[in-house]
Amino acid sequence: MSHTIVIFGASGDLTSRKLIPALYLLHKKDRLPDNLRVVGAARTAFEHETWRTELGTSTANFVGEAFDQETWQTFAEHLFYQPVDIKQPDDYTRLKAFLETLEAQQPTTRIYYLSTSPKLYADAVQQLGQAGLADESHGDRRIVVEKPFGTDLATARQLNAALHQVFAERQVYRIDHYLGKETVQNMLVLRFANSIFEPIWNRNYIDHVQITVAEEVTVGRRGGYYDTSGVLRDMFQNHLLQLMMITAMEAPSRFDADLVRDEKVKVLRAVRSLAGADFARDTVRGQYAGYLQEAGVPPDSQTATFAAIKLHVDNWRWQGVPFYLRSGKGMSCRTTQIVIQFREPPLTLFGDKARKHMDANRLVIQVQPAEGIQLHFQTKVPDAGMRVRMTDLDFSFREAFSGAIPDAYQRLLLDAVKGDASLFARSDEVELAWSIIDPIIAAWRSPAAPELQVYEQDMWGPDGTSDWMADQGRQWFDVCPILE
Numbered sequence: 001m002s003h004t005i006v007i008f009g010a011s012g013d014l015t016s017r018k019l020i021p022a023l024y025l026l027h028k029k030d031r032l033p034d035n036l037r038v039v040g041a042a043r044t045a046f047e048h049e050t051w052r053t054e055l056g057t058s059t060a061n062f063v064g065e066a067f068d069q070e071t072w073q074t075f076a077e078h079l080f081y082q083p084v085d086i087k088q089p090d091d092y093t094r095l096k097a098f099l100e101t102l103e104a105q106q107p108t109t110r111i112y113y114l115s116t117s118p119k120l121y122a123d124a125v126q127q128l129g130q131a132g133l134a135d136e137s138h139g140d141r142r143i144v145v146e147k148p149f150g151t152d153l154a155t156a157r158q159l160n161a162a163l164h165q166v167f168a169e170r171q172v173y174r175i176d177h178y179l180g181k182e183t184v185q186n187m188l189v190l191r192f193a194n195s196i197f198e199p200i201w202n203r204n205y206i207d208h209v210q211i212t213v214a215e216e217v218t219v220g221r222r223g224g225y226y227d228t229s230g231v232l233r234d235m236f237q238n239h240l241l242q243l244m245m246i247t248a249m250e251a252p253s254r255f256d257a258d259l260v261r262d263e264k265v266k267v268l269r270a271v272r273s274l275a276g277a278d279f280a281r282d283t284v285r286g287q288y289a290g291y292l293q294e295a296g297v298p299p300d301s302q303t304a305t306f307a308a309i310k311l312h313v314d315n316w317r318w319q320g321v322p323f324y325l326r327s328g329k330g331m332s333c334r335t336t337q338i339v340i341q342f343r344e345p346p347l348t349l350f351g352d353k354a355r356k357h358m359d360a361n362r363l364v365i366q367v368q369p370a371e372g373i374q375l376h377f378q379t380k381v382p383d384a385g386m387r388v389r390m391t392d393l394d395f396s397f398r399e400a401f402s403g404a405i406p407d408a409y410q411r412l413l414l415d416a417v418k419g420d421a422s423l424f425a426r427s428d429e430v431e432l433a434w435s436i437i438d439p440i441i442a443a444w445r446s447p448a449a450p451e452l453q454v455y456e457q458d459m460w461g462p463d464g465t466s467d468w469m470a471d472q473g474r475q476w477f478d479v480c481p482i483l484e
Helices: 013-028 048-066 069-076 089-103 118-130 153-166 182-192 220-248 257-270 278-282 351-356 408-418 427-444 463-470
Strands: 002-008 036-042 079-083 108-114 141-146 172-175 206-214 283-288 306-312 322-328 335-342 362-368 372-380 388-396 452-455
Touching: 002 013, 002 089, 002 408, 013 036, 013 048, 013 069, 013 408, 036 089, 048 069, 048 079, 079 089, 089 118, 108 118, 108 408, 118 141, 118 153, 141 153, 153 427, 172 408, 172 427, 182 220, 182 362, 182 372, 206 220, 220 257, 220 306, 220 322, 220 335, 220 427, 257 427, 278 283, 278 306, 278 427, 283 322, 283 427, 283 463, 306 463, 452 463
Parallel strands: 002 036, 002 108, 036 079, 108 141, 141 172, 206 322, 283 452
Antiparallel strands: 206 335, 283 306, 306 322, 335 362, 362 372, 372 388
């Protein structure tokens, strides 16, 4: 069966920076179906050859040394362009006619990729339905939706309702590029393909879990947009909760898209609701110094650029094990990491001096910038009596495997072509995530809000965050990056 990917918003930054380079590299690796076509759709008036030329220049820039002109020419033959205004019904009629001509009436799997402004998602879906472009009488029809999936629970439900008026849930692929990263996928292999980890992946051996997404950059020119979003909408509802689900989920009976997503949803259903004094006790909010001077930011803005949240997963495996989620702008480094902090040994055998150096074991999964895993464990210092020291074992993807680590969009686009939805969010998953984050956003606008702490840039967030952890007898793992 032939395949066609239609990219709405084809003249935008995501298409030239991520989507086309990812498809080009998949073509170079011979991973794509031979008869795949890519059709750009946007308001800009391009001829096929003009669009190909522009994309050739941008792709060469973004893939660097991996770009080969001869390979690009063979790939460019699969690129086409059709002008489409999202809100104009006649443009969809012309798009339908163009696609039918291009596909020569052959059965075709067609994938619609919404790379537009989120406010246009519902319009695009409605027009696709009215034009008959979702009809599956001549092949499968799928739609890929970029985040954000709404701005709160109500808008997420509205978007899901709009999608389901035209497409069945099995046809909808909600993309979060974090789930396409090699280390995130390797979490499933680490847990469920190794007998040494799964027996200790529970409340009996794990003290707590830390999930950190830190960004060095500030909001820059995105101040106007960011001030309406804030860190909770920007990072927690999607990326951090996705990482928590992968960390905490049970093993599915088979590696099947629905079964994998069933287990992820069970994690969110088990998250203990915050209420009353919980919001002040179990959350920290901060704003980096200088945020109020960013372009587009009101001078009295209370928008948080940093947050730390303590969540509990009330099920058999994780009862009593807190999950600490934190993210912020203007921090000391760029890293995404999951820290599995194990419990201390029940008995110290090597005296008080050893006890002072006796940190508990931890497993650190670094998602970015360098993807890999580090295990921390105690060893004896040579020629020093019974003095112990924390040592580590490293696994780096770059060192263990030859070739460049593929961009997340390569994996996710290929899965969309194959019809594998394992790494895409389901409607109930999105809505449950919002049901966890919405009450925190509401509480932060109320008298129950914790103090908005200002923190200096190039730090790990507000000083009070360390005190908050210390009051619970714990400390953050503030090392970045663990792997170069």
